[in-house]
Amino acid sequence: xxxxxxxxxxxxxxxxxxxxxxxxxxxxxxxxxxxxxxxxxxxxxxxxxxxxxxxxxxxxxxxxxxxxxxxxxxxxxxxxxxxxxxxxxxxxxxxxxxxxxxxxxxxxxxxxxxxxxxxxxxxxxxxxxxxxxxxxxxxxxxxxxxxxxxxxxxxxxxxxxxxxxxxxxxxxxxxxxxxxxxxxxxxx
Numbered sequence: 001x002x003x004x005x006x007x008x009x010x011x012x013x014x015x016x017x018x019x020x021x022x023x024x025x026x027x028x029x030x031x032x033x034x035x036x037x038x039x040x041x042x043x044x045x046x047x048x049x050x051x052x053x054x055x056x057x058x059x060x061x062x063x064x065x066x067x068x069x070x071x072x073x074x075x076x077x078x079x080x081x082x083x084x085x086x087x088x089x090x091x092x093x094x095x096x097x098x099x100x101x102x103x104x105x106x107x108x109x110x111x112x113x114x115x116x117x118x119x120x121x122x123x124x125x126x127x128x129x130x131x132x133x134x135x136x137x138x139x140x141x142x143x144x145x146x147x148x149x150x151x152x153x154x155x156x157x158x159x160x161x162x163x164x165x166x167x168x169x170x171x172x173x174x175x176x177x178x179x180x181x182x183x184x185x186x187x188x
Contacts, residue, residue, distance in 0.1 A: 037068030120171025
């Protein structure tokens with residue numbers, strides 16, 4: 001196994017679910033995952049409609065859901081908040097499902113990386129989660145007295161917005177869980 005980080009250094013610092021009808025999430029102790037994603041979450045589905053992020057498909061085309069789980073790094077969120085001159089950016093504001101600690105460069109994790117959790121769940125990293133104005137607007141909705149955060153967030157969170165993942169193996173993920181990271185094999 002090609003472990004990137006030891007289980008002692010990498011932990012789930014928060015679990016969140018977007019079960020209120022929008023992408024904004026709220027903290028929970030445990031997430032239950034099946035092949036559609038997080039049970040009860042806004043993004044749970046086997047398929048989804050294509051958006052501007054998939055310009056190779058006409059917008060609205062049904063495609064495989066590679067955005068079942070949104071993962072952010074506690075360290076990267078703190079860096080983005082500081083660069084935006086904010087005291088914090090709560091992971092819930094930008095629709096995160098998992099906040100991971102001990103991975104200060106999480107967004108650089110390559111596609112095809114697998115995250116193994118003690119509750120049996122395995123997540124497959126699908127790629128970087130590009131920062132957008134929608135998440136920036138949500139930050140602005142939670143911070144009073146600051147205009148333009150919808151435009152500032154995409155610029156400051158570039159390469160620090162975290163990852164999108166899909167469920168490879170169902171199971172549970174709990175706040176505080178240590179986990180194992182396995183990088184994909186490099187081509188020979």
